[in-house]
Amino acid sequence: MTELHTPPYVVNIGPQHPSTHGVFRLKVTLDGERIVDAEMVLGYLHRSMEKLAEERTYTQNIPFTDRMDYLAAMTGNLGYCLAAEKLAGVDVPERASYLRVIFAELQRIASHCMANGTFVNDCGAWQTPLMYMFREREKILDLFEMTCGARLTTNYMRIGGVAFDVPDEWYPAINDLMAEMPDRISEYEEMLLDNEIILARSRDIGVLTPERAINASASGPLLRGTGIAWDLRKADPYCVYDRFDFDIPVGHNGDCFDRFIVRLEEMRQSVSIIRQALQQLPGGPVSTPVPLALRPDPGEAYACIESPKGELGFYLVSDGGSAPYRWHARSPSYINLTVLKDLSVGLSLADAIVILGSLDINVGEIDR
Amino acid sequence: MEDTAVIVAFYVLAVVTLGSALMVATVRDLVHAVLFLVLSFVGVAGLYITLSADFVAVVQVLIYVGAISVLMLFAILLTPRSGRDNAPVSFAAPIGVLAGLVGAVIIFVGLKTDWAKPGGGNEFETTAAQIGEALLDPYVIPFEVASVLLVVAMLGAILLVRPGGGGEPG
Amino acid sequence: MLPLLNWYDFDPLHDLYEWIGDNTADEFVYVLAAVVGATGILSFVGLGALVNVWLERRIIGRMQVRKGPNRVGPFGLLQPVADAIKLIQKEVLQPLAADRALFNLPPILVFIPAMLTFSVFAWAPDLVYADLNVGVLFLLAISSVTSLAIFVAGWSSNNKYALLGAMRVIAMAISYEIPLVLALLAPVIFTGTMSLAGIVDFQRELDVWLAFLLPMSLLIYAISATAELNRTPADIAEAESEIVAGFHTEYSGMKFGLFYAVELINSLAVSGIVASLFFGGYSLYGLEDYIPPWIIFIGKIYFFYFGLIWLRGTWPRLRIDQLMAFAWKMLIPMALINIMVAMTEVLLWRELEWDNWVLAVFAVVNIALMVVMVGFFFRLITRSFYRLPRRVRLVHDISVPTLPAPGSAAGS
Numbered sequence: 001m002t003e004l005h006t007p008p009y010v011v012n013i014g015p016q017h018p019s020t021h022g023v024f025r026l027k028v029t030l031d032g033e034r035i036v037d038a039e040m041v042l043g044y045l046h047r048s049m050e051k052l053a054e055e056r057t058y059t060q061n062i063p064f065t066d067r068m069d070y071l072a073a074m075t076g077n078l079g080y081c082l083a084a085e086k087l088a089g090v091d092v093p094e095r096a097s098y099l100r101v102i103f104a105e106l107q108r109i110a111s112h113c114m115a116n117g118t119f120v121n122d123c124g125a126w127q128t129p130l131m132y133m134f135r136e137r138e139k140i141l142d143l144f145e146m147t148c149g150a151r152l153t154t155n156y157m158r159i160g161g162v163a164f165d166v167p168d169e170w171y172p173a174i175n176d177l178m179a180e181m182p183d184r185i186s187e188y189e190e191m192l193l194d195n196e197i198i199l200a201r202s203r204d205i206g207v208l209t210p211e212r213a214i215n216a217s218a219s220g221p222l223l224r225g226t227g228i229a230w231d232l233r234k235a236d237p238y239c240v241y242d243r244f245d246f247d248i249p250v251g252h253n254g255d256c257f258d259r260f261i262v263r264l265e266e267m268r269q270s271v272s273i274i275r276q277a278l279q280q281l282p283g284g285p286v287s288t289p290v291p292l293a294l295r296p297d298p299g300e301a302y303a304c305i306e307s308p309k310g311e312l313g314f315y316l317v318s319d320g321g322s323a324p325y326r327w328h329a330r331s332p333s334y335i336n337l338t339v340l341k342d343l344s345v346g347l348s349l350a351d352a353i354v355i356l357g358s359l360d361i362n363v364g365e366i367d368r
Numbered sequence: 369m370e371d372t373a374v375i376v377a378f379y380v381l382a383v384v385t386l387g388s389a390l391m392v393a394t395v396r397d398l399v400h401a402v403l404f405l406v407l408s409f410v411g412v413a414g415l416y417i418t419l420s421a422d423f424v425a426v427v428q429v430l431i432y433v434g435a436i437s438v439l440m441l442f443a444i445l446l447t448p449r450s451g452r453d454n455a456p457v458s459f460a461a462p463i464g465v466l467a468g469l470v471g472a473v474i475i476f477v478g479l480k481t482d483w484a485k486p487g488g489g490n491e492f493e494t495t496a497a498q499i500g501e502a503l504l505d506p507y508v509i510p511f512e513v514a515s516v517l518l519v520v521a522m523l524g525a526i527l528l529v530r531p532g533g534g535g536e537p538g
Numbered sequence: 539m540l541p542l543l544n545w546y547d548f549d550p551l552h553d554l555y556e557w558i559g560d561n562t563a564d565e566f567v568y569v570l571a572a573v574v575g576a577t578g579i580l581s582f583v584g585l586g587a588l589v590n591v592w593l594e595r596r597i598i599g600r601m602q603v604r605k606g607p608n609r610v611g612p613f614g615l616l617q618p619v620a621d622a623i624k625l626i627q628k629e630v631l632q633p634l635a636a637d638r639a640l641f642n643l644p645p646i647l648v649f650i651p652a653m654l655t656f657s658v659f660a661w662a663p664d665l666v667y668a669d670l671n672v673g674v675l676f677l678l679a680i681s682s683v684t685s686l687a688i689f690v691a692g693w694s695s696n697n698k699y700a701l702l703g704a705m706r707v708i709a710m711a712i713s714y715e716i717p718l719v720l721a722l723l724a725p726v727i728f729t730g731t732m733s734l735a736g737i738v739d740f741q742r743e744l745d746v747w748l749a750f751l752l753p754m755s756l757l758i759y760a761i762s763a764t765a766e767l768n769r770t771p772a773d774i775a776e777a778e779s780e781i782v783a784g785f786h787t788e789y790s791g792m793k794f795g796l797f798y799a800v801e802l803i804n805s806l807a808v809s810g811i812v813a814s815l816f817f818g819g820y821s822l823y824g825l826e827d828y829i830p831p832w833i834i835f836i837g838k839i840y841f842f843y844f845g846l847i848w849l850r851g852t853w854p855r856l857r858i859d860q861l862m863a864f865a866w867k868m869l870i871p872m873a874l875i876n877i878m879v880a881m882t883e884v885l886l887w888r889e890l891e892w893d894n895w896v897l898a899v900f901a902v903v904n905i906a907l908m909v910v911m912v913g914f915f916f917r918l919i920t921r922s923f924y925r926l927p928r929r930v931r932l933v934h935d936i937s938v939p940t941l942p943a944p945g946s947a948a949g950s
Binding site: 009120125126127131132135189193194195197199200201203210214229231234248250251252253257258261262264265351 | 699702770850851858929932
Binding site: 434435 | 565670715
């Protein structure tokens with residue numbers, strides 16, 4: 001009996017789609033429900049940041065980093081300011097470093113709330129866990145608003161420190177939040193991790209082997225889900241991370257469920273870091289004065305941080321002028337996205353969406 | 369004789385059934401043809417109701433409209449686009465005449481036969497119980513044979529779609 | 539009987555019919571009663587759709603730690619009206635390459651079975667619109683028309699997403715029809731009649747609800763009906779996060795409104811079937827003498843509708859192949875075993891003419907059997923999920939494995 005030949009069925013996921021986490025297009029060739037081929041088409045959100053940055057001063061480029069990964073603005077700011085400080089040789093006062101750590105970890109919690117919520121939303125729960133996690137995210141965004149006036153595009157870090165000191169009403173707010181946060185995370189774990197439907201949708205789906213992850217330069221929860229314990233906060237400590245004691249959550253299998261639980265546990269470790277930082281928070285100035293048009297010596301610098309999505313790095317080249325000669329961002333989502341095709345070939349369309357959700361990409365960061 | 373409502377219903381349903389059957393043969397698009405076939409199934413179900421066969425009517429809708437039309441739609445979707453045209457063919461006219469002749473013969477025979485009138489009263493009992501008892505008492509062997517046939521058909525279908533192709537004996 | 543009940547009791551209506559029947563032909567009364575009854579059912583269906591929109595959004599909002607709509611009217615009660623007006627005034631888009639005749643048909647076609655389901659319900663002891671002798675089978679037959687209408691909707695849109703959604707729906711609908719029919723066979727065998735009014739009478743006379751006698755039937759029916767309704771956890775047909783809106787992607791305006799309303803009306807219909815067949819319909823252990831029975835019935839319908847909303851707000855959705863495996867490998871064996879057990883019990887009860895207290899024994903046996911079988915199948919399916927631990931491993935220091943050099947046999 002001959003095989004039944006059916007023509008390949010090309011379906012376009014996106015760019016307008018409720019679930020592609022931005023304007024992201026995936027051309028999938030289907031055979032029934034199995035994916036035979038997946039081709040990514042990027043660039044729908046390209047705003048030519050890297051070119052625009054070449055005409056602005058170093059301080060004027062900080063708002064660009066807010067809008068790159070718009071769900072984790074603080075860490076974007078932090079990475080860029082570290083690179084610029086490395087390039088220009090600027091020191092940062094201790095209080096500023098502690099504040100940077102606190103806000104970066106708060107941003108990590110907020111970003112993971114969003115990532116986990118939308119992951120479960122992609123699995124099909126009609127935004128119920130997302131709304132629960134948004135409770136905490138709203139409180140964190142309130143803390144941001146108290147400090148720097150903005151919730152999403154914070155523009156808080158400056159070259160040489162942070163922009164503002166925290167107001168008085170910030171301390172009780174963050175202490176309350178950190179007191180209730182571990183209970184909330186336990187609540188999420190209780191609600192979600194034993195649910196058979198989530199297990200059925202995400203266990204053994206999109207398994208990434210450690211070799212493949214290292215070969216693809218994966219980073220962040222994608223890498224830690226495969227079982228490799230690599231965290232830039234421990235491997236190459238920046239700011240004052242070497243003064244804190246925290247653990248690295250590591251998965252077992254490299255599938256979507258492991259990435260999900262790694263993110264949940266990272267939220268808990270961030271709470272512990274914030275508590276330690278609040279205890280050790282010294283007084284003092286919050287930034288070293290830096291000229292408005294900073295002219296670093298000619299040279300190049302690369303600084304990378306552990307953003308919620310992975311290794312976020314900034315590469316700056318200076319030619320002595322007030323604007324950078326080359327401004328490049330190594331965005332973790334872009335590098336992590338390269339494994340999508342290998343992970344989803346052979347699985348069904350619904351699985352591809354779940355894998356995309358678990359990779360936690362942000363298209364603003366991919367396209368810049 | 370039946371009362372007027374049943375006669376009117378009969379004629380309306382007959383027109384619907386025969387009209388949609390005619391459209392099945394003549395309409396251009398094959399998916400439209402299947403949908404007209406579904407309409408004729410529903411018409412036949414209505415005719416069963418005029419004959420007081422309630423169980424058969426509902427089962428007609430359940431099986432034919434619910435399952436067999438889906439089967440036909442799947443079969444159509446698995447054919448390539450070029451084979452889905454229902455255009456009239458060159459021998460449509462002779463076939464139409466032949467079908468008309470056969471229909472005329474059937475109608476003539478049907479009108480001329482001395483059908484046995486159903487004896488007994490006009491009491492209506494639900495036919496489901498009668499069909500059930502008939503299947504288990506006089507007609508139990510055809511019933512069992514039909515179930516075996518269905519099981520064999522299901523097994524055959526599963527064998528055919530197994531990866532690796534069917535066609536292996538046993 | 540309290541005097542206030544007479545107004546609810548539709549007695550004046552019966553007197554009106556008799557008066558008209560005495561003065562004119564009998565058929566006229568028949569047609570008039572049919573029209574009045576149809577109007578009543580349609581108004582219930584229409585109002586029910588509006589109320590359901592509000593209920594669903596408020597209840598799911600509450601489950602999601604937020605208020606639902608609360609701007610339009612007090613407590614957002616006019617929100618469904620606002621939604622209807624919005625949908626009516628929207629531009630009616632029709633894709634250029636869509637099949638013109640077939641595109642406009644499905645919204646109407648899918649509404650018909652939803653309405654027809656309500657005609658066989660028993661709202662009060664003698665308030666049935668159409669007391670069909672094959673009521674249960676009639677319900678199953680017309681619900682199979684819905685899947686056909688959804689397919690026509692997906693096919694005529696000329697849209698790959700829509701076709702994908704339509705195919706998924708058809709596959710799931712015909713897969714879940716079998717456990718649905720088998721599950722409903724057990725109450726029919728037990729009560730000996732297929733008419734819904736007869737089944738409610740059976741429960742009323744014996745003062746026992748079929749939910750206690752046949753719990754597994756109830757479970758299988760609830761799951762299969764949720765799948766047939768395309769509601770979470772089986773709502774792959776309109777899985778918004780995967781195929782945008784599935785088979786009704788291309789429908790805008792009131793056509794989409796009809797699809798949405800029909801989903802809600804079908805949920806009401808399924809709740810009505812559960813209430814009638816398994817929970818006694820309009821009877822509530824004698825309370826129906828004091829409260830109008832149809833109010834009790836509507837209360838039960840909304841009680842189970844709340845259950846459906848609860849499912850929607852809480853659970854994620856399953857993949858299509860997981861759903862089909864669940865239907866074929868788990869529900870059908872359970873339904874078949876359920877029928878065998880029910881038939882044995884009916885045989886013992888009727889042929890040996892045992893007393894009615896033996897039904898309590900049957901109930902206990904059936905509940906135990908359900909627990910055992912559900913537990914067995916559950917372990918069978920979820921065995922692979924618990925293979926790996928479901929919590930992370932915490933590591934304190936960096937450790938990167940040494941991989942073989944690239945180009946060697948083991949490297950990838």
